[in-house]
Amino acid sequence: MVEEELVLLEDIYKTYDRVNWVLQGVNLCLKKGDVIKIIGDEGSGKSTLLKIILCSIYPERGRVNIMGADTSELKKYEHILLLRQYISVFFENFRLFEYMNVLDNLLFINKMRGRKKTAFMPLIERFLSQLDLRDVFKKKVIFLSPGEKARLSLAMIFSLDAPIILADEPFRCLSPSSVGKVIDILKGDFCKDKGILLFSGKELSSLEGKSFVLNGGKLYGIYNQDPG
Amino acid sequence: MGYITKILGKNKTLSGTCFFTSFLLTLVLVLLVLVFLLINCRFNVVKSRAHMYIIFHENAPSKKVDDVCMRVKSKEWIKSLNLISSKQALNMVEKNMGVKLPRHFSNPLPYSADIFVKPRFLKEKEMNSIKNELLRYSSVEDVLLPSRLIMSYEHSYKHFLSFSLLFLCGFIIIEIAIFLLTGRLFYLNLREDVLTLKLLGCSSEKIKLLLMSGLFLIGFAGIVLAAVTSLGVVVFIRDFIQNLAFLGNSDFLSACGFSLIAVLFNIFVLFLCTLFAVRNEKV
Numbered sequence: 001m002v003e004e005e006l007v008l009l010e011d012i013y014k015t016y017d018r019v020n021w022v023l024q025g026v027n028l029c030l031k032k033g034d035v036i037k038i039i040g041d042e043g044s045g046k047s048t049l050l051k052i053i054l055c056s057i058y059p060e061r062g063r064v065n066i067m068g069a070d071t072s073e074l075k076k077y078e079h080i081l082l083l084r085q086y087i088s089v090f091f092e093n094f095r096l097f098e099y100m101n102v103l104d105n106l107l108f109i110n111k112m113r114g115r116k117k118t119a120f121m122p123l124i125e126r127f128l129s130q131l132d133l134r135d136v137f138k139k140k141v142i143f144l145s146p147g148e149k150a151r152l153s154l155a156m157i158f159s160l161d162a163p164i165i166l167a168d169e170p171f172r173c174l175s176p177s178s179v180g181k182v183i184d185i186l187k188g189d190f191c192k193d194k195g196i197l198l199f200s201g202k203e204l205s206s207l208e209g210k211s212f213v214l215n216g217g218k219l220y221g222i223y224n225q226d227p228g
Numbered sequence: 229m230g231y232i233t234k235i236l237g238k239n240k241t242l243s244g245t246c247f248f249t250s251f252l253l254t255l256v257l258v259l260l261v262l263v264f265l266l267i268n269c270r271f272n273v274v275k276s277r278a279h280m281y282i283i284f285h286e287n288a289p290s291k292k293v294d295d296v297c298m299r300v301k302s303k304e305w306i307k308s309l310n311l312i313s314s315k316q317a318l319n320m321v322e323k324n325m326g327v328k329l330p331r332h333f334s335n336p337l338p339y340s341a342d343i344f345v346k347p348r349f350l351k352e353k354e355m356n357s358i359k360n361e362l363l364r365y366s367s368v369e370d371v372l373l374p375s376r377l378i379m380s381y382e383h384s385y386k387h388f389l390s391f392s393l394l395f396l397c398g399f400i401i402i403e404i405a406i407f408l409l410t411g412r413l414f415y416l417n418l419r420e421d422v423l424t425l426k427l428l429g430c431s432s433e434k435i436k437l438l439l440m441s442g443l444f445l446i447g448f449a450g451i452v453l454a455a456v457t458s459l460g461v462v463v464f465i466r467d468f469i470q471n472l473a474f475l476g477n478s479d480f481l482s483a484c485g486f487s488l489i490a491v492l493f494n495i496f497v498l499f500l501c502t503l504f505a506v507r508n509e510k511v
Contacts, residue, residue, distance in 0.1 A: 077432070084426075084428065085429040086429075088428075089428065096424075097234075097235055097421055100235065104231070112425055113430055114431070114434070
């Protein structure tokens with residue numbers, strides 16, 4: 001394994017009905033410091049790709065390598081859960097603990113991941129401030145607006161401090177100013193050593209990185225990022 | 229535990245259901261055990277009213293009769309013995325028949341003894357062996373047993389015992405099913421949160437421990453409340469119960485002991501059901 005390779009997908013094929021191929025020969029390599037944007041319409045296979053990286057589903061063909069481990073060789077479910085500790089995921093539907101307050105959500109997930117308080121508390125403090133969640137930190141998630149939920153979900157994945165960040169439509173519910181703040185975090189020192197894989201319905205020109213289009217199950221690279 | 233109550237905050241009805249299910253099941257089980265124990269004590273009371281007669285030989289000297297009575301009183305099975313002299317027997321006959329016999333009338337009635345045995349010996353087999361034991365004394369002519377009464381008691385007691393066991397077993401099966409179903413309901417309600425935790429890489433053991441401890445503690449609180457409630461009720465109506473079934477203090481304490489066993493049994497069932505209710509789903 002090359003040390004910087006965090007996620008390596010080789011020739012991935014996936015079908016749900018053995019007739020239509022959702023993914024056809026997808027190749028992708030996410031390294032430390034990379035920001036990869038995968039753009040695709042609804043039903044283009046973005047979520048399938050995310051689930052494959054999370055080992056939630058397996059491809060029919062191809063090899064998935066996460067942090068140097070071939071996922072097809074992981075026999076025990078506990079090993080998969082262990083591997084997921086290297087990944088922080090932003091889900092499109094947030095998947096937050098609705099009846100806990102903002103702070104409890106952050107504390108709970110970090111404690112359940114077995115992280116030390118000294119490691120996660122400074123990060124929680126930092127991202128609560130950076131993502132403007134200080135005023136609502138005692139508010140239950142159920143009472144938050146979609147934008148606040150998205151910011152909380154982002155604070156959650158940043159506080160977990162995992163080397164791989166996967167985010168499915170992270171900017172959809174955010175206001176332009178919040179998008180700017182998130183992009184600042186992604187560009188900043190905190191994410192320098194992390195691999196970031198963003199799935200989105202539209203191109204985000206303000207965030208530098210490699211862009212790919214997922215269409216018809218195939219991944220196409222975008223070489224010219226200049227909108228003009 | 230703090231977090232599970234926070235997650236459960238979304239469904240107070242669910243935590244209330246778990247709590248009241250264990251509360252009600254424990255309360256019903258304890259009360260059932262107590263009712264069966266009371267019926268059992270009542271049976272013993274009725275049984276202890278059955279008595280047998282020893283008829284001594286007509287010419288048996290009173291010294292020998294007293295000697296037999298002394299020996300019988302030392303037996304394990306004896307509850308009480310009432311010696312009836314021939315004179316007392318004649319008086320009783322006079323009283324019952326409402327006649328006054330002439331003074332020169334020679335008394336034909338022999339000495340006899342009215343014997344009450346302990347309830348646990350009031351079985352046909354035991355009574356026959358007691359009868360044979362008594363007939364070995366040379367001064368004893370005959371022993372009269374309330375055979376039909378004993379058989380009838382024995383029959384009824386057997387029926388009661390098998391009914392109560394069957395009823396308790398049936399109730400325990402239903403109880404286990406209800407505990408399991410409530411546990412599943414608890415898990416299914418938190419399923420989405422569990423799946424989120426798994427997608428975020430939390431270990432199955434930690435998740436299972438969190439859910440199990442939450443479910444167990446809610447159920448345990450219900451059981452404790454049921455135990456306290458039933459104890460309070462029993463203490464409150466103690467006099468009534470003791471009068472109803474002629475319970476002694478030792479009977480009352482053993483009833484409390486059986487109630488405690490029922491409570492501990494429910495805690496054990498709850499623990500087992502908690503183990504099976506939380507499943508390790510792969511996502």
